[in-house]
Amino acid sequence: MPVKDCKTEQHIKETARRIFLKEGKMLATTQEIADAAGVNRTLLHYYFRSRDMLFNVVFTEALTKLRERLHEVIGSQLGFRQKVEKLLDVFFEDLTELPYLETFITLQLNQEPHKYEEMFVHLPGGKERIRNFLKEIHHEMEKGTIPVMKPINYMMNIFALIAYPYVAKPVFKNMFDLSDTAYNKLLLDRKEMILSLLFN
Amino acid sequence: MPVKDCKTEQHIKETARRIFLKEGKMLATTQEIADAAGVNRTLLHYYFRSRDMLFNVVFTEALTKLRERLHEVIGSQLGFRQKVEKLLDVFFEDLTELPYLETFITLQLNQEPHKYEEMFVHLPGGKERIRNFLKEIHHEMEKGTIPVMKPINYMMNIFALIAYPYVAKPVFKNMFDLSDTAYNKLLLDRKEMILSLLFN
DNA sequence: TTTTTGTTTAACAAAATTGTCAAACAAAAT
DNA sequence: ATTTTGTTTGACAATTTTGTTAAACAAAAA
Numbered sequence: 420m421p422v423k424d425c426k427t428e429q430h431i432k433e434t435a436r437r438i439f440l441k442e443g444k445m446l447a448t449t450q451e452i453a454d455a456a457g458v459n460r461t462l463l464h465y466y467f468r469s470r471d472m473l474f475n476v477v478f479t480e481a482l483t484k485l486r487e488r489l490h491e492v493i494g495s496q497l498g499f500r501q502k503v504e505k506l507l508d509v510f511f512e513d514l515t516e517l518p519y520l521e522t523f524i525t526l527q528l529n530q531e532p533h534k535y536e537e538m539f540v541h542l543p544g545g546k547e548r549i550r551n552f553l554k555e556i557h558h559e560m561e562k563g564t565i566p567v568m569k570p571i572n573y574m575m576n577i578f579a580l581i582a583y584p585y586v587a588k589p590v591f592k593n594m595f596d597l598s599d600t601a602y603n604k605l606l607l608d609r610k611e612m613i614l615s616l617l618f619n
Numbered sequence: 620m621p622v623k624d625c626k627t628e629q630h631i632k633e634t635a636r637r638i639f640l641k642e643g644k645m646l647a648t649t650q651e652i653a654d655a656a657g658v659n660r661t662l663l664h665y666y667f668r669s670r671d672m673l674f675n676v677v678f679t680e681a682l683t684k685l686r687e688r689l690h691e692v693i694g695s696q697l698g699f700r701q702k703v704e705k706l707l708d709v710f711f712e713d714l715t716e717l718p719y720l721e722t723f724i725t726l727q728l729n730q731e732p733h734k735y736e737e738m739f740v741h742l743p744g745g746k747e748r749i750r751n752f753l754k755e756i757h758h759e760m761e762k763g764t765i766p767v768m769k770p771i772n773y774m775m776n777i778f779a780l781i782a783y784p785y786v787a788k789p790v791f792k793n794m795f796d797l798s799d800t801a802y803n804k805l806l807l808d809r810k811e812m813i814l815s816l817l818f819n
Numbered sequence: 820t821t822t823t824t825g826t827t828t829a830a831c832a833a834a835a836t837t838g839t840c841a842a843a844c845a846a847a848a849t
Numbered sequence: 850a851t852t853t854t855g856t857t858t859g860a861c862a863a864t865t866t867t868g869t870t871a872a873a874c875a876a877a878a879a
Contacts, residue, residue, distance in 0.1 A: 427856080443725075443726060444730070445645070446646075448836060449836075450835095461857075464837085464839080468838090469838075470836090470838090519725075519726075519729075521786070521787070522725050522786075524787075524790055525788070525789060526719075526722060529643045529719075530643070546796065549795070566816065568815075569805070572808070572809060575791060578787065579779045579783030579784065580779050580780070582779075583783045584775050586721070587721070587775075587779075589728035589732070594749060605771065609772060609775075612772055615768075616816060627826080627827090648866060649867065650866075658827085659827060659828055661827075661828065664868060664869080665827080669867080670867070670868090
Protein backbone atom coordinates (compact mmCIF):
# COMPACT_ATOMS: atom_id res chain seq x y z
CA MET A 420 0.00 0.00 0.00
CA PRO A 421 2.37 2.71 -1.13
CA VAL A 422 -0.47 5.22 -1.15
CA LYS A 423 -1.15 6.54 2.29
CA ASP A 424 -4.66 5.37 2.84
CA CYS A 425 -5.43 7.19 6.10
CA LYS A 426 -8.65 5.22 6.43
CA THR A 427 -7.48 3.58 9.62
CA GLU A 428 -6.09 6.85 10.90
CA GLN A 429 -9.41 8.59 10.37
CA HIS A 430 -11.26 5.70 11.93
CA ILE A 431 -9.13 5.77 15.05
CA LYS A 432 -9.50 9.49 15.34
CA GLU A 433 -13.25 9.35 15.02
CA THR A 434 -13.50 6.58 17.57
CA ALA A 435 -11.35 8.56 19.97
CA ARG A 436 -13.51 11.63 19.43
CA ARG A 437 -16.60 9.63 20.18
CA ILE A 438 -15.17 8.17 23.37
CA PHE A 439 -13.58 11.35 24.66
CA LEU A 440 -15.98 14.08 23.64
CA LYS A 441 -19.26 12.33 23.03
CA GLU A 442 -19.24 9.82 25.86
CA GLY A 443 -17.17 11.95 28.19
CA LYS A 444 -14.69 9.21 29.02
CA MET A 445 -11.72 11.37 29.68
CA LEU A 446 -9.75 8.53 31.22
CA ALA A 447 -10.18 6.06 28.38
CA THR A 448 -7.00 4.06 27.85
CA THR A 449 -5.33 3.38 24.52
CA GLN A 450 -6.55 -0.19 24.83
CA GLU A 451 -10.18 0.85 25.22
CA ILE A 452 -9.94 3.11 22.23
CA ALA A 453 -8.23 0.48 20.12
CA ASP A 454 -10.85 -2.09 21.09
CA ALA A 455 -13.68 0.27 20.31
CA ALA A 456 -12.13 0.96 16.94
CA GLY A 457 -11.44 -2.74 16.39
CA VAL A 458 -7.76 -2.24 15.68
CA ASN A 459 -4.48 -3.21 17.23
CA ARG A 460 -3.40 -0.86 19.96
CA THR A 461 -0.02 -0.35 18.36
CA LEU A 462 -1.72 1.45 15.50
CA LEU A 463 -2.62 4.31 17.79
CA HIS A 464 1.07 4.80 18.35
CA TYR A 465 1.92 4.28 14.72
CA TYR A 466 -0.41 7.05 13.63
CA PHE A 467 -0.41 9.38 16.60
CA ARG A 468 2.81 8.54 18.46
CA SER A 469 1.24 8.70 21.91
CA ARG A 470 -2.05 8.75 23.71
CA ASP A 471 -1.42 12.35 24.57
CA MET A 472 -1.00 13.37 20.97
CA LEU A 473 -4.09 11.49 19.90
CA PHE A 474 -6.09 13.26 22.55
CA ASN A 475 -4.58 16.52 21.55
CA VAL A 476 -5.42 16.11 17.87
CA VAL A 477 -9.01 15.16 18.63
CA PHE A 478 -9.49 17.91 21.14
CA THR A 479 -7.83 20.60 19.08
CA GLU A 480 -9.77 19.73 15.96
CA ALA A 481 -13.11 19.85 17.73
CA LEU A 482 -12.24 23.08 19.47
CA THR A 483 -11.00 24.71 16.30
CA LYS A 484 -14.06 23.65 14.38
CA LEU A 485 -16.43 25.07 16.97
CA ARG A 486 -14.49 28.30 17.14
CA GLU A 487 -14.47 28.67 13.41
CA ARG A 488 -18.19 28.15 13.19
CA LEU A 489 -18.85 30.66 15.92
CA HIS A 490 -16.52 33.21 14.42
CA GLU A 491 -18.06 32.76 11.03
CA VAL A 492 -21.43 33.63 12.50
CA ILE A 493 -20.41 36.64 14.53
CA GLY A 494 -18.35 37.93 11.62
CA SER A 495 -21.16 37.44 9.11
CA GLN A 496 -23.29 40.09 7.48
CA LEU A 497 -26.50 38.93 9.15
CA GLY A 498 -28.63 41.33 11.14
CA PHE A 499 -28.14 41.26 14.87
CA ARG A 500 -31.10 39.11 15.77
CA GLN A 501 -30.38 36.62 13.00
CA LYS A 502 -26.83 36.48 14.21
CA VAL A 503 -27.87 35.63 17.74
CA GLU A 504 -30.33 33.03 16.50
CA LYS A 505 -27.67 31.45 14.35
CA LEU A 506 -25.28 31.48 17.29
CA LEU A 507 -27.78 29.54 19.34
CA ASP A 508 -28.23 27.06 16.50
CA VAL A 509 -24.52 26.47 16.12
CA PHE A 510 -24.13 25.86 19.82
CA PHE A 511 -27.14 23.65 19.88
CA GLU A 512 -25.82 21.49 17.06
CA ASP A 513 -22.36 21.30 18.47
CA LEU A 514 -23.45 20.41 21.98
CA THR A 515 -25.79 17.77 20.66
CA GLU A 516 -22.95 16.22 18.70
CA LEU A 517 -20.25 16.53 21.37
CA PRO A 518 -21.85 17.11 24.76
CA TYR A 519 -18.58 16.91 26.67
CA LEU A 520 -16.51 19.28 24.60
CA GLU A 521 -17.32 22.21 26.86
CA THR A 522 -16.37 20.29 29.97
CA PHE A 523 -13.08 19.20 28.46
CA ILE A 524 -12.23 22.69 27.35
CA THR A 525 -12.56 23.80 30.93
CA LEU A 526 -10.34 21.08 32.31
CA GLN A 527 -7.78 21.17 29.54
CA LEU A 528 -7.34 24.90 29.40
CA ASN A 529 -6.70 24.78 33.09
CA GLN A 530 -4.32 21.85 33.05
CA GLU A 531 -2.05 23.10 30.29
CA PRO A 532 -2.90 26.74 29.54
CA HIS A 533 0.27 27.53 27.59
CA LYS A 534 -0.41 24.69 25.17
CA TYR A 535 -3.61 26.24 23.92
CA GLU A 536 -2.98 29.93 24.29
CA GLU A 537 -1.14 30.25 21.03
CA MET A 538 -3.90 28.36 19.30
CA PHE A 539 -6.38 31.01 20.30
CA VAL A 540 -4.10 33.82 19.41
CA HIS A 541 -3.38 32.42 15.98
CA LEU A 542 -6.96 32.50 14.88
CA PRO A 543 -6.79 35.16 12.17
CA GLY A 544 -8.81 38.22 13.03
CA GLY A 545 -10.33 36.43 15.99
CA LYS A 546 -9.98 39.10 18.60
CA GLU A 547 -11.13 41.78 16.25
CA ARG A 548 -14.27 39.93 15.27
CA ILE A 549 -15.15 39.58 18.93
CA ARG A 550 -14.50 43.27 19.55
CA ASN A 551 -16.76 44.13 16.65
CA PHE A 552 -19.52 41.89 17.90
CA LEU A 553 -19.30 43.52 21.31
CA LYS A 554 -19.65 46.89 19.61
CA GLU A 555 -22.67 45.62 17.74
CA ILE A 556 -24.19 44.52 21.04
CA HIS A 557 -23.52 47.94 22.48
CA HIS A 558 -25.19 49.54 19.50
CA GLU A 559 -28.29 47.38 19.90
CA MET A 560 -28.51 48.46 23.52
CA GLU A 561 -28.49 52.08 22.45
CA LYS A 562 -31.23 51.30 19.96
CA GLY A 563 -33.17 49.73 22.83
CA THR A 564 -33.69 46.33 21.19
CA ILE A 565 -31.95 44.40 23.94
CA PRO A 566 -31.49 44.80 27.71
CA VAL A 567 -28.74 47.18 28.77
CA MET A 568 -25.70 45.65 30.49
CA LYS A 569 -21.99 45.21 29.90
CA PRO A 570 -21.71 43.76 26.39
CA ILE A 571 -19.41 41.04 27.66
CA ASN A 572 -22.09 39.96 30.08
CA TYR A 573 -24.61 39.85 27.27
CA MET A 574 -22.36 37.59 25.28
CA MET A 575 -21.71 35.37 28.28
CA ASN A 576 -25.44 35.08 28.79
CA ILE A 577 -25.94 33.78 25.28
CA PHE A 578 -23.42 31.04 25.88
CA ALA A 579 -24.57 30.30 29.40
CA LEU A 580 -28.25 29.94 28.60
CA ILE A 581 -27.70 27.58 25.72
CA ALA A 582 -24.67 25.62 26.92
CA TYR A 583 -25.19 25.12 30.63
CA PRO A 584 -28.16 22.78 30.40
CA TYR A 585 -25.88 20.47 28.40
CA VAL A 586 -22.98 20.75 30.78
CA ALA A 587 -25.20 20.12 33.77
CA LYS A 588 -27.43 17.56 32.13
CA PRO A 589 -26.83 14.75 34.66
CA VAL A 590 -27.59 17.11 37.53
CA PHE A 591 -30.78 18.51 36.06
CA LYS A 592 -32.03 15.16 34.86
CA ASN A 593 -31.73 13.93 38.39
CA MET A 594 -33.01 17.07 40.03
CA PHE A 595 -36.19 17.17 37.97
CA ASP A 596 -36.54 13.43 37.63
CA LEU A 597 -36.57 13.43 33.86
CA SER A 598 -35.89 10.67 31.38
CA ASP A 599 -33.32 11.19 28.69
CA THR A 600 -35.93 11.83 26.04
CA ALA A 601 -37.90 14.17 28.26
CA TYR A 602 -34.76 16.14 28.95
CA ASN A 603 -33.84 16.40 25.30
CA LYS A 604 -37.32 17.61 24.48
CA LEU A 605 -36.92 20.30 27.10
CA LEU A 606 -33.65 21.42 25.54
CA LEU A 607 -35.31 21.85 22.17
CA ASP A 608 -37.83 24.27 23.65
CA ARG A 609 -35.23 26.53 25.10
CA LYS A 610 -34.28 28.44 21.97
CA GLU A 611 -37.44 30.55 21.80
CA MET A 612 -37.37 31.20 25.51
CA ILE A 613 -33.75 32.28 25.37
CA LEU A 614 -34.48 34.68 22.52
CA SER A 615 -37.26 36.26 24.50
CA LEU A 616 -34.85 36.81 27.37
CA LEU A 617 -32.12 38.22 25.16
CA PHE A 618 -34.38 40.67 23.33
CA ASN A 619 -36.74 43.31 24.59
CA MET B 620 -1.78 7.77 70.58
CA PRO B 621 -4.68 5.61 71.64
CA VAL B 622 -7.09 8.43 70.96
CA LYS B 623 -7.99 8.65 67.31
CA ASP B 624 -6.70 12.06 66.47
CA CYS B 625 -8.05 12.41 62.90
CA LYS B 626 -5.94 15.52 62.42
CA THR B 627 -3.91 13.93 59.67
CA GLU B 628 -7.01 12.44 58.15
CA GLN B 629 -8.68 15.82 57.98
CA HIS B 630 -5.55 17.39 56.61
CA ILE B 631 -5.28 14.85 53.81
CA LYS B 632 -8.92 15.26 52.96
CA GLU B 633 -8.66 19.03 52.80
CA THR B 634 -5.56 18.85 50.65
CA ALA B 635 -7.29 16.43 48.31
CA ARG B 636 -10.30 18.71 48.10
CA ARG B 637 -8.09 21.64 47.23
CA ILE B 638 -6.27 19.74 44.51
CA PHE B 639 -9.32 18.06 43.02
CA LEU B 640 -12.05 20.63 43.30
CA LYS B 641 -10.26 23.93 43.70
CA GLU B 642 -7.39 23.45 41.29
CA GLY B 643 -9.26 21.11 38.99
CA LYS B 644 -6.52 18.51 38.89
CA MET B 645 -8.68 15.53 38.31
CA LEU B 646 -5.73 13.31 37.46
CA ALA B 647 -3.68 14.08 40.55
CA THR B 648 -1.90 10.97 41.78
CA THR B 649 -1.77 9.76 45.37
CA GLN B 650 1.86 10.84 45.40
CA GLU B 651 1.03 14.41 44.40
CA ILE B 652 -1.64 14.64 47.04
CA ALA B 653 0.62 13.18 49.70
CA ASP B 654 3.41 15.59 48.74
CA ALA B 655 1.05 18.55 48.81
CA ALA B 656 -0.13 17.49 52.24
CA GLY B 657 3.42 16.82 53.38
CA VAL B 658 2.69 13.30 54.51
CA ASN B 659 3.76 9.82 53.54
CA ARG B 660 1.75 8.41 50.69
CA THR B 661 0.92 5.28 52.64
CA LEU B 662 -1.19 7.38 54.97
CA LEU B 663 -3.70 8.03 52.21
CA HIS B 664 -4.24 4.31 52.10
CA TYR B 665 -4.24 3.95 55.83
CA TYR B 666 -7.04 6.44 56.21
CA PHE B 667 -8.96 6.10 52.96
CA ARG B 668 -8.01 2.64 51.69
CA SER B 669 -7.66 3.71 48.07
CA ARG B 670 -7.33 6.73 45.85
CA ASP B 671 -10.82 6.07 44.61
CA MET B 672 -12.34 6.16 48.06
CA LEU B 673 -10.49 9.34 48.95
CA PHE B 674 -11.80 10.99 45.83
CA ASN B 675 -15.24 9.71 46.56
CA VAL B 676 -15.30 11.03 50.11
CA VAL B 677 -14.10 14.46 49.00
CA PHE B 678 -16.46 14.66 46.09
CA THR B 679 -19.49 13.37 47.94
CA GLU B 680 -18.97 15.71 50.87
CA ALA B 681 -18.71 18.77 48.65
CA LEU B 682 -21.70 17.74 46.60
CA THR B 683 -23.81 17.02 49.65
CA LYS B 684 -22.89 20.30 51.26
CA LEU B 685 -23.82 22.32 48.20
CA ARG B 686 -27.09 20.46 47.81
CA GLU B 687 -27.97 20.98 51.43
CA ARG B 688 -27.31 24.69 51.20
CA LEU B 689 -29.40 25.02 48.07
CA HIS B 690 -32.24 23.00 49.51
CA GLU B 691 -32.17 25.00 52.67
CA VAL B 692 -32.69 28.15 50.63
CA ILE B 693 -35.44 26.93 48.36
CA GLY B 694 -37.21 25.35 51.30
CA SER B 695 -36.95 28.48 53.44
CA GLN B 696 -39.71 30.91 54.36
CA LEU B 697 -38.17 33.80 52.43
CA GLY B 698 -40.16 35.70 49.85
CA PHE B 699 -39.59 34.67 46.26
CA ARG B 700 -37.21 37.40 45.28
CA GLN B 701 -35.16 37.03 48.44
CA LYS B 702 -35.03 33.34 47.78
CA VAL B 703 -33.63 33.83 44.28
CA GLU B 704 -31.12 36.35 45.54
CA LYS B 705 -29.98 33.99 48.25
CA LEU B 706 -29.71 31.21 45.70
CA LEU B 707 -27.39 33.34 43.62
CA ASP B 708 -25.33 34.12 46.70
CA VAL B 709 -24.96 30.49 47.68
CA PHE B 710 -23.85 29.55 44.20
CA PHE B 711 -21.51 32.45 44.03
CA GLU B 712 -19.84 31.51 47.30
CA ASP B 713 -19.61 27.87 46.44
CA LEU B 714 -18.20 28.42 42.98
CA THR B 715 -15.67 30.86 44.33
CA GLU B 716 -14.53 28.29 46.86
CA LEU B 717 -14.60 25.24 44.59
CA PRO B 718 -14.62 26.36 40.96
CA TYR B 719 -14.31 22.85 39.56
CA LEU B 720 -17.03 21.15 41.54
CA GLU B 721 -19.56 21.71 38.77
CA THR B 722 -17.29 20.28 36.15
CA PHE B 723 -16.58 17.22 38.23
CA ILE B 724 -20.22 16.62 38.93
CA THR B 725 -20.81 16.48 35.21
CA LEU B 726 -18.04 14.00 34.57
CA GLN B 727 -18.63 11.88 37.64
CA LEU B 728 -22.38 11.57 37.33
CA ASN B 729 -21.80 10.40 33.80
CA GLN B 730 -19.04 7.96 34.58
CA GLU B 731 -20.77 6.16 37.41
CA PRO B 732 -24.42 7.23 37.52
CA HIS B 733 -25.64 4.40 39.77
CA LYS B 734 -23.13 5.32 42.44
CA TYR B 735 -24.66 8.73 43.00
CA GLU B 736 -28.31 8.17 42.21
CA GLU B 737 -29.17 6.83 45.63
CA MET B 738 -27.39 9.76 47.21
CA PHE B 739 -29.75 12.15 45.49
CA VAL B 740 -32.79 10.10 46.29
CA HIS B 741 -31.90 9.85 49.95
CA LEU B 742 -31.95 13.55 50.50
CA PRO B 743 -34.94 13.86 52.80
CA GLY B 744 -37.76 15.78 51.21
CA GLY B 745 -35.52 16.81 48.35
CA LYS B 746 -37.81 16.10 45.46
CA GLU B 747 -40.74 17.66 47.22
CA ARG B 748 -38.89 20.84 48.01
CA ILE B 749 -38.01 21.19 44.35
CA ARG B 750 -41.59 20.57 43.29
CA ASN B 751 -42.75 23.25 45.68
CA PHE B 752 -40.22 25.72 44.39
CA LEU B 753 -41.36 25.05 40.84
CA LYS B 754 -44.92 25.74 41.97
CA GLU B 755 -43.77 28.96 43.56
CA ILE B 756 -42.16 29.95 40.29
CA HIS B 757 -45.36 29.18 38.45
CA HIS B 758 -47.28 31.31 40.90
CA GLU B 759 -44.93 34.25 40.41
CA MET B 760 -45.48 33.99 36.67
CA GLU B 761 -49.22 34.23 37.19
CA LYS B 762 -48.66 37.27 39.35
CA GLY B 763 -46.60 38.71 36.50
CA THR B 764 -43.46 39.38 38.52
CA ILE B 765 -41.24 37.19 36.36
CA PRO B 766 -41.13 36.21 32.68
CA VAL B 767 -43.47 33.40 31.67
CA MET B 768 -41.87 30.12 30.64
CA LYS B 769 -41.70 26.51 31.81
CA PRO B 770 -40.76 26.71 35.49
CA ILE B 771 -38.02 24.16 34.98
CA ASN B 772 -36.47 26.44 32.37
CA TYR B 773 -36.62 29.33 34.80
CA MET B 774 -34.77 27.32 37.39
CA MET B 775 -32.21 26.19 34.86
CA ASN B 776 -31.67 29.80 33.89
CA ILE B 777 -30.85 30.77 37.44
CA PHE B 778 -28.18 28.11 37.61
CA ALA B 779 -26.89 28.71 34.10
CA LEU B 780 -26.47 32.47 34.42
CA ILE B 781 -24.57 32.28 37.66
CA ALA B 782 -22.60 29.04 37.20
CA TYR B 783 -21.56 29.00 33.57
CA PRO B 784 -19.14 31.91 33.73
CA TYR B 785 -17.25 29.87 36.33
CA VAL B 786 -17.34 26.67 34.36
CA ALA B 787 -16.18 28.42 31.21
CA LYS B 788 -13.77 30.78 32.88
CA PRO B 789 -10.68 29.74 30.90
CA VAL B 790 -12.56 30.16 27.64
CA PHE B 791 -14.00 33.57 28.43
CA LYS B 792 -10.80 34.88 29.93
CA ASN B 793 -9.10 34.04 26.70
CA MET B 794 -11.92 35.16 24.45
CA PHE B 795 -12.16 38.60 26.00
CA ASP B 796 -8.49 38.91 26.82
CA LEU B 797 -9.01 39.48 30.52
CA SER B 798 -6.66 39.07 33.44
CA ASP B 799 -7.68 36.94 36.35
CA THR B 800 -8.55 39.92 38.49
CA ALA B 801 -10.46 41.62 35.70
CA TYR B 802 -12.47 38.47 35.18
CA ASN B 803 -13.27 38.10 38.85
CA LYS B 804 -14.42 41.69 38.97
CA LEU B 805 -16.73 40.99 36.08
CA LEU B 806 -18.22 38.03 37.91
CA LEU B 807 -19.03 40.17 40.91
CA ASP B 808 -21.09 42.51 38.75
CA ARG B 809 -23.26 39.80 37.37
CA LYS B 810 -25.63 39.35 40.29
CA GLU B 811 -27.58 42.56 39.71
CA MET B 812 -27.71 41.98 35.97
CA ILE B 813 -28.98 38.44 36.47
CA LEU B 814 -31.70 39.63 38.81
CA SER B 815 -32.86 42.15 36.26
CA LEU B 816 -33.14 39.36 33.71
CA LEU B 817 -34.96 37.02 36.04
CA PHE B 818 -37.53 39.58 37.18
CA ASN B 819 -39.87 41.82 35.23
C1' DT C 820 7.70 -0.11 83.39
C1' DT C 821 5.47 -2.63 80.01
C1' DT C 822 1.46 -3.07 77.34
C1' DT C 823 -1.67 -1.50 74.34
C1' DT C 824 -3.39 1.31 70.79
C1' DG C 825 -3.13 3.84 67.02
C1' DT C 826 0.17 6.26 63.70
C1' DT C 827 3.89 6.61 60.51
C1' DT C 828 7.45 4.90 57.64
C1' DA C 829 10.25 2.50 54.08
C1' DA C 830 10.55 -1.36 51.32
C1' DC C 831 8.23 -4.24 48.49
C1' DA C 832 4.65 -6.33 45.32
C1' DA C 833 1.20 -5.91 41.93
C1' DA C 834 -1.24 -3.90 38.48
C1' DA C 835 -2.22 -1.08 34.84
C1' DT C 836 -0.75 1.53 31.11
C1' DT C 837 2.16 3.33 27.80
C1' DG C 838 5.59 2.98 24.43
C1' DT C 839 9.06 0.31 21.25
C1' DC C 840 10.64 -3.05 18.10
C1' DA C 841 11.37 -6.24 14.63
C1' DA C 842 9.11 -9.15 11.80
C1' DA C 843 5.05 -10.35 8.88
C1' DC C 844 2.21 -8.56 5.54
C1' DA C 845 -0.32 -6.50 1.38
C1' DA C 846 -0.43 -3.91 -2.58
C1' DA C 847 1.40 -0.96 -5.93
C1' DA C 848 5.66 0.37 -8.61
C1' DT C 849 9.68 -1.11 -10.92
C1' DA D 850 9.04 -11.46 -10.35
C1' DT D 851 11.07 -8.48 -7.30
C1' DT D 852 11.37 -4.38 -4.91
C1' DT D 853 9.54 -0.73 -2.52
C1' DT D 854 6.40 1.47 0.43
C1' DG D 855 3.40 1.76 3.85
C1' DT D 856 0.49 -1.07 7.20
C1' DT D 857 -0.40 -4.32 10.81
C1' DT D 858 0.80 -7.49 14.36
C1' DG D 859 2.60 -9.78 18.62
C1' DA D 860 6.08 -9.83 21.86
C1' DC D 861 8.47 -7.18 24.87
C1' DA D 862 10.36 -3.26 27.75
C1' DA D 863 9.66 0.72 30.53
C1' DT D 864 7.11 3.50 33.33
C1' DT D 865 3.83 5.01 36.25
C1' DT D 866 0.71 4.35 39.72
C1' DT D 867 -1.55 1.90 43.13
C1' DG D 868 -1.84 -1.09 46.96
C1' DT D 869 0.30 -4.13 50.89
C1' DT D 870 3.13 -5.42 54.62
C1' DA D 871 5.94 -5.61 58.43
C1' DA D 872 8.44 -3.07 61.38
C1' DA D 873 9.46 1.33 63.87
C1' DC D 874 7.38 4.64 66.60
C1' DA D 875 4.89 7.69 70.07
C1' DA D 876 1.81 8.34 73.63
C1' DA D 877 -1.60 7.02 76.76
C1' DA D 878 -3.39 3.05 79.73
C1' DA D 879 -2.45 -0.80 82.56
